[in-house]
Amino acid sequence: MAPALDEEDDADYDFDVDSVLAKHLRQVTLSAMLTLEDSKRFGVKVEYHEGLKAVFSLIPGNAYDSSQRSWLFPLSQYRHVMDAMSDGRLRTRGVQLNMQPSLPDFVTNILKEAASRCNDEHLYDKLTRRSHESEMTLDERMMPFQREGVRHALRLGGRVLIGDEMGLGKTVQACCLLRCYSEDWPALVVVPKSLRDAWADALFAWLKLTDSEVFVIHNVKDADQLGPSFKPKVVVVSYDSLMRCPAKLRAMKFRVVVLDEAHYIKNSKAQRTKEAMPLLQDAKRVVLLTGTPALSKPAELVPLLQALMPSAGIKPTNFCERYSIPDKRYPGKFYGARNEPELNKLLAGTVMVRRLKKDVLHDLPAKRRQQIFIRLPDAQTKQVQALSREVEGLRAVMKSMDAAGGGAGMQGIAHEKQQAIMHLWRETAKLKVAAVSEYCADLLAEGRDAPKFLVFAHHQVLLDGVEQQVKACKVKYIRIDGQTSSEERAAGVSRFQNDEDVKVAILSIKAAGVGLTMTASSLVVFAELSWVPGDITQAEDRCHRIGQSSSVNVHFLLVRGSVDEIMWDTVQNKLGNVGKVLDGSGASIKVDATRELRGYSHIGAQAARPGGPSSGGGEEAFSDSDRDFVTTAGGGAAAAAGVVAGPANNAPAAGPAGARKSPLGGHGGGCRSLTPTAGGSSRRISDFFAPVARHADGKAPAGATKPAPGKGLKRGREAGGVIEVPSDDERDFKKR
Secondary structure, eight states: OOOOOOHHHHHHTOOOHHHHHHHHSOOEEEEEEEEEOSSSEEEEEOOOOHHHHHHHTTSTTOEEETTTTEEEEEGGGHHHHHHHHHSSTTGGGTEEEEEOOOSOHHHHHHHHHHHTSOOOGGGGGGGGOOSSTTSOOHHHHSOHHHHHHHHHHHHTTTEEEEOOOTTSOHHHHHHHHHHHTGGGOSEEEEEOGGGHHHHHHHHHHHHOOOTTTEEEOOSHHHHHTOBTTBOOSEEEEEHHHHHHSHHHHHHTOOSEEEEETGGGGOOTTSHHHHHHHHHHHHOSEEEEEOSOSSSSOGGGGHHHHHHHOTTSOOOHHHHHHHHSEEOTTSTTOEESOOOHHHHHHHHHHHTEEOOOHHHHOTTSOOEEEEEEEEOOOHHHHHHHHHHHHHHHHHHHHHHHHHHTTOOTHHHHHHHHHHHHHHHHHHHHHHHHHHHHHHHHHHHTTTGGGSOOEEEEESSHHHHHHHHHHHHHTTOEEEEESTTOOHHHHHHHHHHHHHOTTEEEEEEEHHHHSSSOOOTTOOEEEESSOOSSHHHHHHHHTTTSSTTOOSOEEEEEEEOTTSHHHHHHHHHHHHHHHHHHHHHSSOOOOOOSEEEEEOSOOOOSTTTTOTTSOOOOSSOOOOOHHHHTBEEETTOHHHHHTTOSSOOOTTOOSSOOOSSOOOTTOOBTTTBOOOOOEETTEEOOGGGGSOOOOOOTTSOOOTTOOOOOSSSSOOOOOSTTOOOSSOOHHHHHHHHO
């Protein structure tokens, strides 16, 4: 036995291990910083050293980029890399890293949480099984990009934002994910009120879940039925009902939650966001669906990220400081976007899967957009100009005050300017009623050969005006606005899709911009714009989605010198910011042609009434020659050939020959027909678009579903039953 050492002997053995190691190794201190390289990799930017190579080369997926002096790793290895840099392995090899601040804490927390998730891709095997020999598997029914979307969500552990562009079948992918995670049921699906029954249809069509297995909550009393004795497989609830019975839903402890149109929770201060957040953060699996994750600015992503990454500690202020521009005039306020490439890589690498139609649906014809500037009579033009001058005056005052250093009055002036613009928006809508109505009437002038089209507007006065005109034209139509019930929406969409005599869908931008498939039409008319770019793209994509075989024409009816031009510039700016964040490149509403229509409209009580002249009470009347004038921006060969931006697919090269019809003549059921001329040919606006495809016998295409008689539609979600009305996205797959 070795003799015991006294205190003096013990002191001889008191040494610093680090100092001893430093004698044998050449100790170096290197500066390093973290970077996001792309949606799959992050980097450690640092000088090359053999000690680093000895440690980093053992981490799977490593690579050294000598040109950037950076070690690159898959995002899934984030935690391993962080451990390697902090657990002493580098120090024993003579390397000390001095990490420079580069990424905010919430960003590194997101990377850490994403890297810690389990890969559930093995669950995809459930989608390859078939219940009957004659049935297609769910895997076989999906398109290739949808299969990859489901696999990507499984690799993320079932906490995912599916941000595919509208019309690519996000509902399909969500249903398949529900099947993969069936062991975690019951599941909760939160949707806009108008989509509750559509989701119940989709769950039956894809998962064969009957009405006894899917519980749709329509009111608070329905929610009271939930409890230990009644646990359906899937509960479908609207955002409104969610706010009225949050405690009952939280008591169910849902482990799988799906949010359709997830941008509904973009405002962290909204009550529905506050009620939805605990359900989302407590669930094991969360699937957020939205084609517009950020409608107009990056800050709208914060609640979505908080729902998917509850432990990342994402604070709105910190997020905005990184990805928005501080407003120096108003401390604590932000606008615009910055560091967009970094945010795009962060989203795509940790929570989001997003595909655009142009990238995955190569056979889907592109949109063709036109700005159509309608001219109002002089009296109305003067009103618009007067209101516009008021706004410009306020803008000039704001600029001068800003140059002088701002002050307490700036906020008041800004509020006054905002109120003036909103007033201008409302007044412009009123002044556009007759012109927009005439435009729609002209599209209907061909009677049964007239194209089906959608008309979107925000203000009731415009919707009412168009409806009055369509009635006067004796044409069948549907209307969907905030007052339309879910049953009426479903019945209306079915009529529009399957009844060739229903020519017009009069739609509210807010109420009908999501959740509807209306591919029977290839023409969309915007009577006015929305301040939110996401509203516009969502509305366009009611037609431009899977199942569409024709080029979709989008017409924006604008008035020069009005709020329309202010709104157009605002929307383009917002869309550019959001596009860089979501898609990695600036987006815009690309316009293929600009047209000036002169002669719209006789404003007055009788302007939209067929069969007689306008009694405008002294308003300006336009001559026939003025009414027939159409110009195309850019001119060129298209103008020389007598077309405006080229006709749509299969459209006639020229209108009917013969003498020009009377401006109020009985064409198309007494409907007003304007006949703009170009290149010497008599043309109507409707001549620029191909009629909706139909068989020679005039019948609807084979396989089209018909609404059941009576109010509403039969759902047919019983075991072994046949669903009559698939959900909006699924109808297109069924036809395919």
